[in-house]
Amino acid sequence: MPEIVPGIHQLRVPIPDNPLGFLNSYLVRGRDGWLMVDTGWNEEASFQSLKDQLGGLGIGFGDITRIIVTHIHADHYGLAGRIKEHSPANLLMHEAERPFIQSRYVNYEGLMARMGVIFHRHGVPDSELPRLQGASLPVLGFVEPTWPEILLKGGETISTGFFDLQVIWTPGHSSGHVCLYETKARILFSGDHILPVITPNISYHAESTANPLGDYVRALHRIESLPVDLVLPAHEQVFTGLKERIKAILDHHASRKQAILDTIRDEPRTAYDISGRIPWETMGVPWEKLSAFTKRAAVTETLAHLLDMEEEGMVRTVQANTVARWERVSAR
């Protein structure tokens, strides 16, 4: 468990069953206890590993006084409830994330119905609809719902006495995602907003913003001018070269937009149809054989690109009955 700089530790929390393998939790020293950034998900292996790694540092759960989750995806937030049972910690998150606790992890039937409407409108065939609708249900088992004591808006500075963490609201990957910028050490806790290798999933769904990719790109530009020496992401490894990484992510989305445009060169298509025609990094697994979870991610990511392209005036929908098809604006 490396000490990144004196007073900031990285904990590698295993998240079994997830292709990412690990969640990076960070511990920040404070005058009145430790502040934890992201937790791992609620599974015994994750909890025990976290406990062992803390023990190796001579820290117990009782020494954690604040937990900030960058967003409420299960791998970041799932263990927060259990840690709070063993500690005096207050939980902090962006105010836009709070409602999702109820709608995703407590009463999720309404959300599933709303996703069904979106999938139908965007061309998911009836035969596939239930499978895609229920594809995110397995994460429920990895979360112990707990509510935040303190809500963040972005712009505030959280001081531990040793470190000052500026909260930067970075919607896109999730509506209330936040990054934390430590001004003196010039360290950025980037959550899932920026990872060194994988491009974060940006999806349009029932609880995303109206144009999540547009928001995401604006949020990338919001942090690209920060003087950052080191980026501490929530997955993969610590890295330098924030500006170059942002540029690579922007290029990735530009080329995906081009790939989408190519599929509708000759005729309008639904988002589902487009998703099956653009190249994905699926290790050679054909579209028909993709898991429901991967297919769902492909459709919602395609939609995120289409909605951003719609805002840019590149595409628009033509609606027949209840199904929307996308066409190029320049095609006419």
Ligand SMILES: [Zn+2]
């Ligand atoms: Zn996430």
Ligand SMILES: [Zn+2]
């Ligand atoms: Zn994550």
